[in-house]
Amino acid sequence: MLLQSIAGVPVQTVMDDYLLSNTYLEATNQRTLAQITGALGPQAAANLTPVLGVDQSFLQAGLDQITETYGTFDKYLTEGLGLSEETIDALKDKLVD
Template identity: 70%
Template sequence: ISNPFIGGADKLPDGVTYTNIPIEFKDLTQLATTIKSPEEAKQFLVDTNRSFVTDPVRRAGFKQVLSDIAASDGVQLFHCTSGKDRTGWTAMLLQSIAGVPAQTIMDDYLLSNTYLQATNEKILAQISQALSPQVATNLEPALGVDASYLEAGLAQIASDYGTVDGYLTEGLGLTPDTIALLKAKLVD
């Protein structure tokens, strides 16, 4: 939450209710010690997106995020450390519930590379200086998104649950009423 590479702790306006729903993820320091090539970084994110489907603890976290959004009134904001992996997955689920076409969902997901470009350049420069240029090269794919990352999670959904709706109901255990509440909030 307070990772200095990503910008530090959240700065919230008065009156905002803050809820931390931890969906475990390695931070850059951990990745810097384990990722030894750009290909390993890409594989890490492919595997991470698959785990959003296969890991029961991560599924429970996504269930709580979606349930909290459904049960809360007013404007909602959700994010993760970088706003691209867990946030991208949550956004994909919400967009799917709202009936957004798959290509639009992917296009929106890939926009993270545009919006994070300046931040990622600063992070890579810090990593290069603090650790080494090679470590920065190795981690670069982990700072962005690639269609293959989201596609891996979607393929896992297809394999395990058939459809996103199956994942929502069987994988996450969301009730039809919760999904209907989410859809009403997103479509209205």
């Protein structure tokens, strides 16, 4: 998310990519849940299911907090993360053709 945003990727595209994690991890997560069910029972698997996936509200909460605390993503990068403009520009140059 950070690198995509620095590269100028629209927020909706970042969100869409984030949510694709559920698709790409589905088979792995099903195997993991089967192992947990076998070892610890179905309730343990049910309890852990939410942490194996992603939810739009998770990323949205982070974005909302950035906006509330820093006002803009650029201020988050400089004030929140302490990145210099030079570092941000260097990252952009490496990420964008």
